[in-house]
Amino acid sequence: MGYEYAAEGTVTVTPPIPLSAIRELTEGPDLPIFTVVPGLDDPGAAGPWADIVGLWALIPADAEGPATVGALKMDHTSKSAAIGVPLARFVRLCREAGHGVTSDVKFWGEEGERGVIEVDGSDIAWVETYHPTREPARW
DSSP states (O other): OOOOEEEEEEEEEEEEEEHHHHTHHHHOSSSSOOEEOSOTTSGGGSOTTHHHHOEEEEEEEETTEEEEEEEEEEEEEEOHHHHHHHHHHHHHHHHHTTOEEEEEEEEEETTSOEEEEEEETTEEEEEEEEOSSSOOOBO
16 A cells, blocks of 8 residues: 545646647546546546546636636545646646646645645645644655
8 A cells, every 4th residue: 555645626727728738638548537527516527537546627718618728626535646647747738838837736645744736847846734743845
């Protein structure tokens, strides 16, 4: 077994990114396969393998349809790499297409630690804001 984290939140893209620039996230073969839905409470948010890889919902920027994506909403409990790798992939694709990305993603660990996952250039950084037995860390 490995150490698990729960992470949930929103990553916002400005200006909204064309879905075509990140379509590979919705097609696989890499997991998770992101869905294009209005929000995590949408029944369609639970894409293929959601019971294993959590919810990764690309939120359309307008009600007219999924031509552009304004945000990613995610909710997943797993090892840090199973959360961080797809999140970093989304950030990298947005940055490579010239879009700004901001993160409002929080995480909690098995030992009671908590923190945020920040956008750091074209990557992400896990930043603990609390740990019960040591000084908070950043990785």
